[in-house]
Amino acid sequence: MDGTIRVCPSCGAKNRIPPDKQHLRPKCGRCGTALGPAAGSVVEVGDHNFQQVxxxxxxxxxVDFFSPTCGPCRMLAPVIEKLAAMYAGRALICSCDTSRHQMVPTRFQIRGVPTLIFFKNAQVVDQVVGAVPEAELVQRLNSLL
Incomplete structure (x- = not known):
């Protein structure tokens, strides 16, 4: 069977999450505790959960603000996924689809994609517009650790 196995932080039960359900907020089958995002994965944020995350x-x-029809965004996507794996447990890497969620991009005055915004203690500390090299993103993330 395909899927990811996640261990519940409350009761220790193993839970299989099918690939097509990874983006949903999975809960433990035994106790109902939220399992949260898998370590090393990009967390999808939007109007409904941005502030909470x-x-x-x-x-x-x-946070990578992107559009699925944007060529540079598609080129940057594998870099964002790689950063999520590299910084698992040390930083949270998120993505926000601006074609589906308009409130959050409007709040941060996103005018073009890709736009990457860096937060520390829930405050904006840096911003990059356009597809930038992986090394630059690594440098900026390291400066926040």
Missing amino acids: INSTDKPVL
Whole structure:
């Protein structure tokens, strides 16, 4: 069977999450505790959960504002996924689809994509517009650790 196995932080039960359900907020089948995002994965944020995700961590957060029809955004996507794996447990890497969620991009005055915003303690500390090299993103993330 395909899927990811996640261990519940409350009761220790193993839970299989099918690939097509990874983006949903999975709960433990035994006790109902939220399992949260898999370590090393990009967390999808939008109008419904943006503030909750940003406020729920003391780690630096990188949010990639993108559009699925944007060529540079598609080129940057594998870099964002790689950063999520590299910084698992040290930083939170998120993505926000601007074609589906308009409130959050409007709040941060996103005019073009890709736009990457760096947060520390739920405050904006840096911003990059355009597809930038991986090394530059690594340098900016390291400065926030």
